[in-house]
């Protein structure tokens with residue numbers, strides 16, 4: 102009997118089986134998914150819970166690539182706990198094959214910035230058609246000892262490139278994103294229709310969201326950053342998407358790894374001014390009893406348009422688990438629109454037929 106058929110009959114047993122799979126005390130069970138199950142363990146094609154956190158997706162030549170931070174078994178978020186960026190590939194967005202690390206911090210010849218980094222987090226990948234290059238950006242916290250600050254007080258933006266979606270990505274250095282000593286926090290990379298690349302980041306220490314344009318090769322900022330007008334509440338975990346000529350920003354509040362209410366903004370252009378919309382979340386996640394005031398227990402990381410479907414967007418969240426990050430989970434939910442207002446309704450399970 103397939104793992105998925107077991108799951109459709111007795112979800113509780115699934116949770117037990119998946120837990121065994123994830124702790125490595127049982128052989129992985131091959132899995133074929135026919136629906137998304139937000140908040141539940143998500144085994145890859147070998148039956149192992151997907152290990153790619155703070156993630157993004159990229160659609161390239163008809164395949165989906167999921168890039169995320171690979172967390173190390175047994176390490177907490179207070180320790181150096183990432184091995185690098187891991188990639189999974191899928192043709193249907195549900196069933197994912199592990200492709201291994203596309204950027205490793207532990208390679209013998211890894212750059213010292215990577216080897217010594219305290220955390221490598223929230224990787225985002227884009228494809229630059231003009232140069233046929235994949236650009237990988239990530240939050241890179243310097244070692245704890247730097248400047249006597251805690252490794253989590255400020256971050257750089259690391260950049261790596263590859264000619265292939267599965268890497269290996271070559272580290273190209275970092276930028277601060279703010280032209281000062283504090284660097285930035287969470288960020289999004291927005292590739293505009295004209296190919297220009299923009300970096301939108303949480304400025305440290307005041308947590309304003311700032312926008313800067315990157316050079317043609319995408320490796321560093323050019324010119325000054327501007328504060329995003331209209332984003333008047335401290336917002337992190339930013340995820341942008343453009344729909345019907347409007348730019349939407351999905352984000353979270355700032356409470357570390359703990360969940361808080363999601364927020365949504367809309368603007369006519371990337372630089373703003375933004376208008377705040379109501380909290381897009383509706384309903385309750387029955388697994389943890391959390392609703393809109395805690396984003397179902399999740400924190401935004403990405404919004405993905407589903408190629409080949411009309412007006413089809415998936416809002417993607419991490420369920421942070423700082424005490425055991427390798428077992429942190431994922432919430433993917435379709436975005437509905439009430440007029441111009443995006444709505445993200447909890448669903449226990451769903452598939453792509455929800456889109457027209």
Ligand code: DGJ
Pocket residue numbers: 155222223287337338356357358400
């Ligand atoms: C909030 C960020 O959104 C997370 O990615 C993580 O960096 C935590 N802060 C750390 O406290």
